[in-house]
Amino acid sequence: MKHVIFMAWRYLGFYWGKTVVLVASISLILFLPAGLHVLVEQGADVLTARAEATPLLIGAKGSAVDLVLSALYFRPPHGEPMPHREVGRVDGSSLAHGIPLHLRFAVGRQRILGTTLDYAEFRGLTVDRGRWFAMLGECVLGSEAARALGVDVGDHVLSAAGSAFDVAGSFPLKMPVVGVLAPTGTADDEIVLVDLKTAWVISGLAHGHEDVSAAEEGDARVLRREGVAPQARTNTSNVAPEARPTTNVVASASVLSYTEITPDNLDSFHFHGDPADFPIDAVLAVPESFKASVLLRGRYETGEAPVQMIVPAEVVEELVDTMFSVRDWVLLGSLAVGVATAMTAALVFALSIRVRRREIETIQKIGGGRQRLAAILGAEILFVIVAAIAIAGMLTAVVSRFGEVAVRLVGG
Amino acid sequence: MIEVRNLAFGYPQGGFALSVTALAVAPGESVAVVGPSGCGKTTLLHLLAGILAPASGSVVVDGVDVAELGREDRQDFRALAVGLVFQEFELLDYLDVLDNVLLPYRVSPALTLDGEARQRAALLVEQVGLGEKRCSYPRRLSQGERQRVAVCRSLVTRPKVLFGDEPTANLDADNRDHVMDTLFRYRVEQRAPLVVVTHDRELHGRFDTVADVRELTA
Numbered sequence: 001m002k003h004v005i006f007m008a009w010r011y012l013g014f015y016w017g018k019t020v021v022l023v024a025s026i027s028l029i030l031f032l033p034a035g036l037h038v039l040v041e042q043g044a045d046v047l048t049a050r051a052e053a054t055p056l057l058i059g060a061k062g063s064a065v066d067l068v069l070s071a072l073y074f075r076p077p078h079g080e081p082m083p084h085r086e087v088g089r090v091d092g093s094s095l096a097h098g099i100p101l102h103l104r105f106a107v108g109r110q111r112i113l114g115t116t117l118d119y120a121e122f123r124g125l126t127v128d129r130g131r132w133f134a135m136l137g138e139c140v141l142g143s144e145a146a147r148a149l150g151v152d153v154g155d156h157v158l159s160a161a162g163s164a165f166d167v168a169g170s171f172p173l174k175m176p177v178v179g180v181l182a183p184t185g186t187a188d189d190e191i192v193l194v195d196l197k198t199a200w201v202i203s204g205l206a207h208g209h210e211d212v213s214a215a216e217e218g219d220a221r222v223l224r225r226e227g228v229a230p231q232a233r234t235n236t237s238n239v240a241p242e243a244r245p246t247t248n249v250v251a252s253a254s255v256l257s258y259t260e261i262t263p264d265n266l267d268s269f270h271f272h273g274d275p276a277d278f279p280i281d282a283v284l285a286v287p288e289s290f291k292a293s294v295l296l297r298g299r300y301e302t303g304e305a306p307v308q309m310i311v312p313a314e315v316v317e318e319l320v321d322t323m324f325s326v327r328d329w330v331l332l333g334s335l336a337v338g339v340a341t342a343m344t345a346a347l348v349f350a351l352s353i354r355v356r357r358r359e360i361e362t363i364q365k366i367g368g369g370r371q372r373l374a375a376i377l378g379a380e381i382l383f384v385i386v387a388a389i390a391i392a393g394m395l396t397a398v399v400s401r402f403g404e405v406a407v408r409l410v411g412g
Numbered sequence: 413m414i415e416v417r418n419l420a421f422g423y424p425q426g427g428f429a430l431s432v433t434a435l436a437v438a439p440g441e442s443v444a445v446v447g448p449s450g451c452g453k454t455t456l457l458h459l460l461a462g463i464l465a466p467a468s469g470s471v472v473v474d475g476v477d478v479a480e481l482g483r484e485d486r487q488d489f490r491a492l493a494v495g496l497v498f499q500e501f502e503l504l505d506y507l508d509v510l511d512n513v514l515l516p517y518r519v520s521p522a523l524t525l526d527g528e529a530r531q532r533a534a535l536l537v538e539q540v541g542l543g544e545k546r547c548s549y550p551r552r553l554s555q556g557e558r559q560r561v562a563v564c565r566s567l568v569t570r571p572k573v574l575f576g577d578e579p580t581a582n583l584d585a586d587n588r589d590h591v592m593d594t595l596f597r598y599r600v601e602q603r604a605p606l607v608v609v610t611h612d613r614e615l616h617g618r619f620d621t622v623a624d625v626r627e628l629t630a
Contacts, residue, residue: 003518003525014506014549362502365463366565367491368519369484376519 004372008379019384022345026388027395029341033334034396040327042403044320047073050186051316053123055293056096056285058086058300061308064315070103071282072312073187074111077103081279082307084196088276090285093299095292099284102199106192107157107175110145113191114199114280122286123188129153130179136269137198137261140179144189151177156260157192159202173202174260185404200278201261201269208258208269285309349381413439414460414573414605419469419479421459430455432469432628437621440603442596444616447625453609454577456625460607461494461575462486474572491520495571495604497595499578501558503550503565509537510546513564523569536564540594556587563594574599576608580615592618 012019050072059067060079070077081104090098099122102114113119117132130153133140139157141149151157159173175194183189200206258265271278287293300309353360363373416435422428430452437443445453458464460471462478465486471478474493481489490496503512511518513533517525537546540560542553550558559579566574574595580588592615599606608619616622 007518010511011506358500358502359504362498362504363515363519364487365461365490365498365502366496366516366519367487367489367494367522368516369487369521372519372521 004375004379007376008383011376011380012383018348022348022384023387023391025341026345026385027391029334029338030388030392031395033331033338034392035399036327036330036334038396038400039403040323042400044323046186046404047316047320048313051312054284054312055287056296056309057312058082058090058098058283058285058307058309059281061306064308064310065319067282067308067310068312068315068319071101071284074103074113074191076106076111077281079281081281082283083276084278084280085276086283086307087280090283090296093296094288095296096285096287099286100196100280101282101284102196102203102279103281104279105199105202106160107139107145108149108160110142110148110190110192112139112159112194112199112202114194114196114202116196119284120193122284123184123186125184125188125193126182127179128182130177133178133193133195133198135261135263136195136201136266137173137175138178138194139175139198140181140193141177142181142189142191142193143183145192146177146180148190153177153180171202171204171257171259173198196280197271198261200271200275203279205273205278206269206271208261208265345384353377413437413441413474414607415470415472416460417470417472419459419466419471421455421464421466428452428455430459430629432456435623435628437605437607439605440599441621442599442606442619443608443621443623444619445607445609445623445625446611446616451625452629453625456628457575457577457607457609460573461496462489488520488522491516491522491569493572495566495569495574495598497559497562497566497574497576497579497591499581501550501555501562501582503558503561505550508547508549509542509553509561510534512550512561513537513568515565516569529568532570533564533568536567537561540564540590554587556583556590559583559587559591560594563591567594567598570602572602572604574604574606576606576610578609578611580610580612588612588615 051068054072057067057071059071060082062079066075066078069075070079084100087098087100090096097118099118100115101119103111105112105114119125120132127140128143130140141151141157146152149157155177156174157177159175175192175198181188181193197206258268261269285296287296297309297311299305300307360373364370414435414437416432419430419432419435421430428450445456447453455464459466460473460478462471462473462481463486465481465483466479469479473489476489476493478486478489504515507515510533513536514525514529517523517529523529534543534546537543540563542557542560542564545553545557550561553561559582563579576595579595580591583591595606595608596618598604608615610616
């Protein structure tokens with residue numbers, strides 16, 4: 001047997017180019033269906049597990065799949081935002097508790113999730129290092145987000161500007177990292193978690209600047225002063241209305257706007273408008289019971305509400321069914337390609353034996369046994385097939401090991 | 413010794429046929445087989461070496477009637493008793509010099525590759541002046557060097573008889589002499605019959621007997 005292995009090994013090693021091409025092509029044809037199968041199964045598991053852990057989702061009317069991918073896997077939202085009052089509508093029903101989700105912004109490639117601490121409690125998120133955000137402008141990073149951004153507690157991250165050409169749009173906000181979440185193996189590892197109000201600050205709905213209310217007449221920062229009726233006064237979040245001045249000061253562009261929220265300038269940040277109108281992308285509704293869930297769904301289905309309520313598990317089930325259907329077609333195609341590859345490989349081996357006819361005749365002339373000759377040629381084929389199976393197996397194992405991460409990356 | 417009696421052979425598809433009434437080669441005797449192309453020199457050599465089986469008659473080599481042996485036994489007979497050198501060397505490109513010499517041991521179940529065989533192979537390679545190139549592959553060798561490797565391969569099993577089929581046809585004079593010297597030295601040392609098919613008239617004088625196939629078949 002050792003001579004058979006020796007001869008086969010030497011032949012394959014000497015003609016390594018041909019061997020590599022054969023092994024690679026057979027490996028690929030074995031790996032593609034196996035890898036695809038594993039990837040789709042894992043993708044389905046990841047999608048299903050997270051969807052099943054999310055009872056109800058409310059979002060703007062449109063694609064339910066987009067809504068699920070955005071709210072559960074933090075893909076950029078495509079639909080129009082909806083007003084924050086939808087959270088109050090859910091809470092006011094006494095059937096469920098609403099958790100707002102704001103997903104319009106990102107830090108690098110990591111999506112910023114503006115929400116409340118209820119989200120962390122609902123998902124069972126825990127802080128591995130540091131603490132939860134307590135002040136406007138602070139952020140907590142998912143474990144993978146911290147790794148990807150190369151930051152940790154005590155560092156700062158900068159939100160990406162919404163658009164370079166939109167001067168009225170969002171401006172980068174420098175946010176201190178106060179905590180890093182423990183890994184969960186879910187999409188939550190990829191996020192930059194901030195308070196919902198911080199997300200609104202990034203969107204430009206709130207801002208902070210130098211206090212010019214006490215500025216002297218003639219100060220270059222003040223253009224003019226105007227009287228203002230109490231009901232038209234600016235809404236604020238952090239400053240009590242009675243503390244606000246009864247006159248508006250129209251400031252010039254030389255007033256310094258803050259791009260970072262600190263304890264020193266926190267009081268200067270204020271919101272313009274009614275927070276109930278402020279945008280959010282989805283509401284995660286956590287019903288009190290199954291009955292409450294059914295009742296709440298009924299309200300959204302029968303009414304002419306401008307929003308939709310979906311059950312993520314149902315949406316994902318449809319999505320997974322589609323994935324399986326596509327997978328089956330791809331597997332069918334792979335089978336056809338596999339048959340073609342097997343036939344090609346057989347042809348290569350057959351032609352190879354034909355080309356080696358003189359070599360085979362020489363071996364027989366000098367006393368080489370027919371069985372040993374067949375064993376040598378068989379061993380060459382066996383080595384190629386075993387190597388191809390091993391490589392395909394390793395690739396499938398890699399997909400199996402990192403498939404969930406890949407699914408999350410593709411999803412996010 | 414080699415002894416042929418009433419040998420008859422024909423290819424299954426017909427056309428060519430060969431019959432030899434009698435041929436004897438004594439131990440240590442050298443015979444040059446000559447004749448025009450297509451007269452059956454190589455066929456006769458293949459019959460003597462047990463590569464082909466005759467339709468009738470006997471071919472006794474070292475006391476064994478090769479004509480009586482089955483296919484498997486003839487294979488073992490060739491591996492154990494016959495040394496063959498071909499015109500085109502017939503080395504395997506994917507084996508180096510030493511492994512080409514040891515090829516019979518790799519492909520024949522009748523032979524056992526042990527330390528002694530390895531030593532013998534290394535010694536033969538050294539003797540034909542290829543010690544420095546024992547790890548080289550055939551493509552890196554000259555024609556003469558390749559034939560020297562082929563000669564080593566034919567001698568490594570210490571065969572009882574030696575056959576050469578135009579072994580010097582593709583060689584220059586120096587290499588031709590080198591190859592023939594090696595084969596003749598072995599013939600003398602081992603008292604092995606040496607039968608060589610050759611067109612080279614300059615070599616005829618070195619052989620004890622020059623046998624024309626046309627006369628043998630007459």
